[in-house]
Amino acid sequence: MPTKVINAVIHRLQNVPRTQRGASAVEYALLVSGIAAVAVAAMFLFGDQVLGVFDRSCDGINRVVNGTDC
Template sequence: MNLFFANLYLMGLDVKDRLTRDDRGATAVEYGLMVAGIAMVIIVAVFAFGDKITDLFDGFNFDDPGGE
C-alpha cells in the first residue's frame, strides 16, 4: 500500500513539473528555425526567378512620368 501512495506522489510531482515548466526558450528557438526556413525559401526564390523578374521590369519605362 505504501508503494502505491509513493508512486501516486511521484506522479503528482511529475504532473506539477510539467504544468509549471518554463518553455519560453524552446519557443524562441522554434521561431528562429521558422525565420531561417522562410529566409532560405526567399533566397532560393530570388536566385530561381531573379532573371525573369528583371526581364519583366526591363520592359517598362520608369523614366517617363507622362507615359508618352
C-alpha cells in the same frame, strides 16, 4: 511544391496539442530561417526573369510618357 510544404505546415500547426501555448525562440528562429532560405532560393531561381519583367514594363511606361526607354 511550395503549396505542399505550406499545407503540411498548416496541418502540423492545426494538430498541435492545446497544452502547448507558445513557441520558443528556437522555433521562431527555425521558421524565420526557413522563410529566408525560400526567399533566397526564389531570388536565385527567378531573379533574371523578374528583372526582365520590370525592365520591359519600365520601358513601356517610359515610351508612353517620355518617348524613350529606361
